[in-house]
Amino acid sequence: MSARQLIAVTMLAALALVVSGCSSGDDASSSSGPEPLVGLLRFTPGSVSGDSVAGTWFRMVQPGGTPDKGPYMPNGDSPAQGGSTTLLEPGTAGGLRTGGYQSEPKPGFAQGNSLSASITKPTKFFAVEFGISTNPVDPQTQRRVPPPTVTNDGGKLTADVSSWAASWNDQEFNQGAPKPPEKQDAQVAGAEQVQKVWDWVAKQWFDKPTSDAAQGPSATGSYDAKTRKFTLQWTSLIVGGPFNGFTGVWHLEGVFEPAAAAPNSPAPSVK
Amino acid sequence: MTTVSGLPTYSEFVSNPEPAPPRPAKRWPFVLIIVLGALLVLAPVGTGMFPRAAKGEAMIDAFGPYMTRSSIDGYRHDLQVLDDARTNVVTLQQRGQQPGSYDRVDQFARDYPEIHYHMSGMIGAIDDNRNNYEKLSGVVPFGTLPWLFALPGVVLAGAGVLGFRRAQAGKQALAWRSFAALAALGLIAVPLFGGLFPASPAAQPLINDLRPILTHDEVRKLQGYFVTLVAADGELNSRYTAAVRTAHPDADLTGITTLETRWQPMTSRLAALIGAMNDNVRNFDAVVALNDSTRPLGFGAFRGLGFFYLVPGIFALAATVEGLRLPTRPRGNGGTAVADAARAPTSPGGEQK
Numbered sequence: 001m002s003a004r005q006l007i008a009v010t011m012l013a014a015l016a017l018v019v020s021g022c023s024s025g026d027d028a029s030s031s032s033g034p035e036p037l038v039g040l041l042r043f044t045p046g047s048v049s050g051d052s053v054a055g056t057w058f059r060m061v062q063p064g065g066t067p068d069k070g071p072y073m074p075n076g077d078s079p080a081q082g083g084s085t086t087l088l089e090p091g092t093a094g095g096l097r098t099g100g101y102q103s104e105p106k107p108g109f110a111q112g113n114s115l116s117a118s119i120t121k122p123t124k125f126f127a128v129e130f131g132i133s134t135n136p137v138d139p140q141t142q143r144r145v146p147p148p149t150v151t152n153d154g155g156k157l158t159a160d161v162s163s164w165a166a167s168w169n170d171q172e173f174n175q176g177a178p179k180p181p182e183k184q185d186a187q188v189a190g191a192e193q194v195q196k197v198w199d200w201v202a203k204q205w206f207d208k209p210t211s212d213a214a215q216g217p218s219a220t221g222s223y224d225a226k227t228r229k230f231t232l233q234w235t236s237l238i239v240g241g242p243f244n245g246f247t248g249v250w251h252l253e254g255v256f257e258p259a260a261a262a263p264n265s266p267a268p269s270v271k
Numbered sequence: 272m273t274t275v276s277g278l279p280t281y282s283e284f285v286s287n288p289e290p291a292p293p294r295p296a297k298r299w300p301f302v303l304i305i306v307l308g309a310l311l312v313l314a315p316v317g318t319g320m321f322p323r324a325a326k327g328e329a330m331i332d333a334f335g336p337y338m339t340r341s342s343i344d345g346y347r348h349d350l351q352v353l354d355d356a357r358t359n360v361v362t363l364q365q366r367g368q369q370p371g372s373y374d375r376v377d378q379f380a381r382d383y384p385e386i387h388y389h390m391s392g393m394i395g396a397i398d399d400n401r402n403n404y405e406k407l408s409g410v411v412p413f414g415t416l417p418w419l420f421a422l423p424g425v426v427l428a429g430a431g432v433l434g435f436r437r438a439q440a441g442k443q444a445l446a447w448r449s450f451a452a453l454a455a456l457g458l459i460a461v462p463l464f465g466g467l468f469p470a471s472p473a474a475q476p477l478i479n480d481l482r483p484i485l486t487h488d489e490v491r492k493l494q495g496y497f498v499t500l501v502a503a504d505g506e507l508n509s510r511y512t513a514a515v516r517t518a519h520p521d522a523d524l525t526g527i528t529t530l531e532t533r534w535q536p537m538t539s540r541l542a543a544l545i546g547a548m549n550d551n552v553r554n555f556d557a558v559v560a561l562n563d564s565t566r567p568l569g570f571g572a573f574r575g576l577g578f579f580y581l582v583p584g585i586f587a588l589a590a591t592v593e594g595l596r597l598p599t600r601p602r603g604n605g606g607t608a609v610a611d612a613a614r615a616p617t618s619p620g621g622e623q624k
Contacts, residue, residue, distance in 0.1 A: 073498060074502045076375070112538070126504060127535065128534075188322055189325065189414045189418065240550050241542075242494070244550075245491070
């Protein structure tokens, strides 16, 4: 091979490498894979127009009903859809923070009205205000739950909101998706300590999942990367307590604001 | 005197007697102690008493706030407030002062007599059993009851086995008898100082009266009542009262406005009661199952609960005392068995029989 030919081959090889490098970079950018949305899901307030609702809202399905057809628990304080839908407004934080908790203040109630005002503005439900919080330990089930996480995969959202907790009239209701296990039954004296030791050993030696692991479908939704508009919805069966067997239907809508992970400290008390 | 080399003389034989083999001490008391100990360990395990008693304790704790005089009076007052509000609505309807149609208020007016009847019966059943509940809640914590069988049982079984071995060696086994006696005294003390005898007659009527109430069907029915009440209150609050006031400014709304002012604590109490009932259905079922575990013997477990501790305790205590006297010493002046043996007749060959 002559020197000229050698130079030509070398240049072609270098060009091929550059082109292949560029093309691989393009592939990576076009299918970057799931990405976590860390920041604030700022809510659009719920609104009603005729029989249709928009923005952020909530429904409660009575036992035996379905999320699509009800029968719904009629909220006499809501003007939307004959009370079957309760419209929600953003709370003091503007909405739901991912990557951190917005915990229930202590005390959590004043005359039955929820003081959890960070995520949504406390909203009347049968003349008593309910609020939303996310907590490291779920107030109803007493299970450890992770902070909310939302993952965007090409415009489709999947979210872990197992810590989503509603509080109303001195009562706590886990309304998460996936669902943490229900509150543990009464334990034989001493069994809890043995269980703790075993859990520690099991986790250390066998890498087993904890018994607190949530199960069931996650929240799902959509995301427009250009406008950062999102929707997120899920259903959550209430297990235990006065509304055992009722199902909450949640629809969040708004604009995502990227930010650092939220702090884990409890939200300050309001009112 | 001629001697045979290597053989002891007669004087040597009688002056160096061999010790008598020890006579075994009485062993059957230790067998009884072992059997009692094993039964005390196995009985709570076999009857599922450990988890069931823990659930019973959880249920007693959960119902504490609802079994007080003031709580029951509060629920009765709430029902009266609802009654008055319903009477107010019916009066307005009869006088033609209800403008328009209000489905949820109408349903409340229609269904409330049944709701009142049903809930009054439930609250009455709770009230009737307040004394029974207080007796049961005065017992040592339910969750500890199986341990109060099993732990003395382990001590008895262990002391019995070790004492038996000592008895075989002819010893009195005083230490193991002492352990067994302490366990036996503990068993006797549990019902006497733990309040089991006064509580025994209280359990069965409480179970009988709560059995129709603490079911999932009953909770579902109460939830339905709750939906009716809150829906009606919502409509009264948001539309009805204002409409009546606008159309008939002089209309009497006393019953409805009283309901409005008392609504929040009323719904909170009602929701809490329904929640406590729902969350304790399984606990109550466990208590019933525990009580029924002795049905094959012809009585409920709670009725015999005190005796389940007392009787084994008395038997175990008696067994520890039995045989405490020293083994009977052999008869004879010399006081040795060998001396007696020496006096025994010998065979012509000189060998002892």
